[in-house]
Amino acid sequence: MELTLLGTGAPAGLPRPDCPCAVCAACVTGRTNARAATSVLVDGTVLLDLTPGPAFAAARAGRSLQGVRQVLLSHPHDGPAMELPAGLPAPLRVAERQDLALISGHRVRAVALDSPGTGYQVTGPGGDRLLYLPPGAAPAGLEEGGRGDAASVPYDMVLLDVLGRPEALARLREARAVGPATDVVAVHIDHGVPPGPELRRRLAAAGAHTEPDGTTLVVGDYPDVPEIPRRTLVVGGARSGKSAEAEQRLATFPGVVYVATGGKREGDPEWAARIGAHRERRPPSWRTEETCDLVPLLDKPGPPLLIDCLALWLTDAMDSVGAWDDSRWATVGARMLGERVDALVEAVRETRRTVVAVSNEVGSGIVPDTASGRRFRDELGRLNARFAAECEHVLLVTAGIAQPLRG
Numbered sequence: 001m002e003l004t005l006l007g008t009g010a011p012a013g014l015p016r017p018d019c020p021c022a023v024c025a026a027c028v029t030g031r032t033n034a035r036a037a038t039s040v041l042v043d044g045t046v047l048l049d050l051t052p053g054p055a056f057a058a059a060r061a062g063r064s065l066q067g068v069r070q071v072l073l074s075h076p077h078d079g080p081a082m083e084l085p086a087g088l089p090a091p092l093r094v095a096e097r098q099d100l101a102l103i104s105g106h107r108v109r110a111v112a113l114d115s116p117g118t119g120y121q122v123t124g125p126g127g128d129r130l131l132y133l134p135p136g137a138a139p140a141g142l143e144e145g146g147r148g149d150a151a152s153v154p155y156d157m158v159l160l161d162v163l164g165r166p167e168a169l170a171r172l173r174e175a176r177a178v179g180p181a182t183d184v185v186a187v188h189i190d191h192g193v194p195p196g197p198e199l200r201r202r203l204a205a206a207g208a209h210t211e212p213d214g215t216t217l218v219v220g221d222y223p224d225v226p227e228i229p230r231r232t233l234v235v236g237g238a239r240s241g242k243s244a245e246a247e248q249r250l251a252t253f254p255g256v257v258y259v260a261t262g263g264k265r266e267g268d269p270e271w272a273a274r275i276g277a278h279r280e281r282r283p284p285s286w287r288t289e290e291t292c293d294l295v296p297l298l299d300k301p302g303p304p305l306l307i308d309c310l311a312l313w314l315t316d317a318m319d320s321v322g323a324w325d326d327s328r329w330a331t332v333g334a335r336m337l338g339e340r341v342d343a344l345v346e347a348v349r350e351t352r353r354t355v356v357a358v359s360n361e362v363g364s365g366i367v368p369d370t371a372s373g374r375r376f377r378d379e380l381g382r383l384n385a386r387f388a389a390e391c392e393h394v395l396l397v398t399a400g401i402a403q404p405l406r407g
């Protein structure tokens with residue numbers, strides 16, 4: 001199947017009309033960043049979602065709507081009724097789980113969602129399959145053992161709201177409806193993420209990509225499947241947004257193990273509140289482990305690990321080797337800590353798991369007053385450098401903005 005993306009934006013389009021935000025402003029000035037509401041033409045025959053001016057958008061992409069036999073709507077459209085271009089069949093929403101066989105040889109099946117709207121599975125005459133989901137939607141019934149509407153074979157291509165509803169992709173991955181060879185195309189792009197490199201980086205971390213309006217894609221012809229980053233270190237100062245960035249990077253993956261390295265702190269209400277807040281922010285399919293024992297986790301295969309954070313791991317390690325006592329530090333403490341750091345770095349190098357680790361960037365602040373404070377700062381700087389050396393991706397987060405230092 002050949003797909004032409006007539007639009008790739010959110011229902012209101014990008015920039016949103018009259019929106020004063022910085023992202024919309026950037027989309028006004030950068031002509032290639034503007035996106036019409038998402039609408040996809042499949043083999044010139046099936047139109048998924050109808051947006052204003054489809055004939056014009058098609059013409060701009062070098063396509064015609066004359067051969068369209070079916071117009072399918074995936075979600076209720078707000079605003080005034082859309083003008084239907086002459087010659088187009090009346091749009092239709094297929095009932096849940098209903099099948100539609102088209103004379104062109106395409107088969108369309110409506111996919112049940114967990115929100116108002118309908119997803120569509122389209123099978124081409126050659127047997128290639130794609131899944132198209134409306135904005136903000138995730139498929140329903142995928143997690144109950146059965147695979148719901150998504151068959152056991154991964155789709156060749158899925159088009160969905162990766163940024164607005166990352167757990168939709170996590171669910172599809174969990175049900176194996178999205179596999180390593182599935183082309184994941186982000187559509188319904190809204191003003192949540194600045195266009196350009198930041199948008200590309202965010203989508204690449206999810207194993208997805210987006211294309212400008214007017215692009216034609218061929219299902220199954222996908223030479224550049226973006227490789228999902230394996231090891232990432234996210235560093236930043238206090239309240240820089242580093243934890244949120246790390247969580248976002250794994251939001252499209254199921255079953256992530258969140259490793260809180262503070263250990264079990266019985267009777268520490270502030271710590272309990274912090275863990276509770278993290279837990280609320282995270283998808284329900286994630287699991288939390290409160291431990292500083294990172295090496296066994298890295299050694300065994302399993303779902304992605306989110307380690308938050310290395311500074312607390314180091315605090316625990318320095319506590320346990322007696323690093324705050326000068327004479328003990330000079331005789332055995334430094335050596336024992338070195339062994340622990342070596343073991344951790346070795347485990348990161350050898351791990352087969354996807355890992356995102358968070359750490360504090362403390363070296364550029366004021367010099368700590370105490371010897372133990374300076375010792376901690378120095379050891380954390382060294383640990384960050386050695387951990388970073390084993391990571392394909394390293395990010396620095398400042399004021400909520402992540403800058404890639406590597407990858």
Ligand SMILES: [Zn+2]
Pocket residue numbers: 016019020021022023024025191
């Ligand atoms: Zn805006």
